[in-house]
Amino acid sequence: MNWIPQTIRILIMLLGGYFSYLLLVWFPILQGGPQGSVTNLVYLVVAGVLIGYVISKRIELTLARWVEQWVALLVNLQPKRVMAATVGAILSLLVSVLLNNLLSNAPFYHWGFSLLTTAVLAIFFIFFSLKNSDFFGSFVANTTAPKTTRIPNPKILDTNVIIDGRIIELLQSQFLEGTLVVPLFVLRELQFLADHADPSKRARGKRGLEVLEQLHSITTLKVLDWNDDNIKTVDDKLVKLAQELHAKLISNDYNLGRVAKLQDVDVLNLNALATAIKARYNAGDIIQVSITKDGQQAGQGVAYLEDGTMVVVEDGAAFKGQLRNVVVLSNIQTNVGRMIFARTETN
Template identity: 35%
Template structure:
């Protein structure tokens, strides 16, 4: 451009004068000297600028929407760390940007923006990554006036099995589960995959789980959460992702899966097992109590019949093999607690009464025939 202006011998414009002119002034001089060439260059540049602006605006808007959704689901500690990082970034920018401006010259506007964005990003990134380390050195940061309440109401993460099971909805509705309830996006994706299964039973289980989630989302404090530390495209098992997500946010896992229970315990993650809760809430049955049950099948041992209580507890009745399909009165003889649950052993009430009567008769007979000691 400078050579073109010199070649045109513009009056009053020497090489030194042109070199001292700003880029905009030289552009205007060249535009007035060669309008056709300037238009041929300016129009494509304007079109490229418009297209680039539309693309950048679209990407920026989409990222802002995603950030807004993620920000709402962020923990309080993460939000606090982000604001601290922004404040530190602003302070550093006030210090460094003027220094760079004094050295940058004409490139100050572009370079100043780059430095400002870089400093802000680095400050936020560092603050988000050292928040856990700061808690170790400054325990007071992890405390608050209602620390006990926060500890008691730590967030809960539901796994796929407990959602399909369905009892968790009733438990949450009664108020026994407090705090925010999270559904990880990869758990929701697994439910959708099960609901689309060609197998009828799996498809029914998946759709039941989705229906329960919809019901819980309407009635309870349920949040569908994306976990930044867990890559949704990762091919790891869902159980491993659940444990990692729970460790990252300090949450408890609610499940009825025995294997997940063991894996989470090995990683130091608190587990709330619905099956253990159900066993704990079963009524206590003591030997000697009477109950009415329906014999539905044979037992493993000779002459045994099997019945079930309303809560699913198995009752093994001696001498009831021939009474399948009948409702009988039984007397509890013993209770066995196993890992799988509780088993009750019982005798038929009529048989038990005969045995008790026989024992009483024997005791009376023994007492009557026992010789008495002679008085001295």
């Protein structure tokens, strides 16, 4: 939007010239008589324009940033919500006119009362219209926005998270609830990759289709025939669909996640989840534990961390009841929790 700073600069320069003209109107002494009035007017207007140019250099970037934010907000507004708000404003004004005509002869009537009733009615009707935007938005003619259906607790899958495949283990662990939604344009993208001449892309596409088959066999998977011809990229379509369905987007694309969050779309990132639940201690880390009992194998000692994680210490039985530094050898995740295998630190 490079045109915004230039437009702001021109407006500020015009305002500077206009205020210079007002100085002649407010202070006739500056006109300098009939012969010099035109000359002084030209000089003052030019000076005002130049002052506006100097000032605009300092404030145009800040103003341009605000204008760009408002333009982005207006561009992303849904036509049906704009129409719904417009219908609500019209209804509030019509009811306000009727109500004020009825009350105009009342002894307590005042113009301030008219403004108050109009404001209250506007707030009520606009809020009511926005809440029922699906109905009031139908007044928009020739809309190309795609129709969406009600889906309980929808989770939209991105192409990369399907190819990744970890979504299967996440579902089997029952940590993910709701209905998985695969837009038809994502399915077509996977099909395009599966038919690609490049072997690596063809392998990725085939893996994605295999993952979808497994997902379909273990959970509710809905392929949604949704598209918006006004949106070109797959990422933008995913964000738009998530807004329409009030759904969460499952994606490993970091930049897509940032863009989606800026548009108030919740994003579930499997990479972020894996980072959050990764082992606290890795091989080679040194931790201090209190060995409390013997292990199952001869010479082993057992200790527990504050969170209850069991630490099996080789040759730790000799230090039972003592606080020792141990070196982590490995981590094992079991059905009942995580176990750490370690050995006592040698000096």
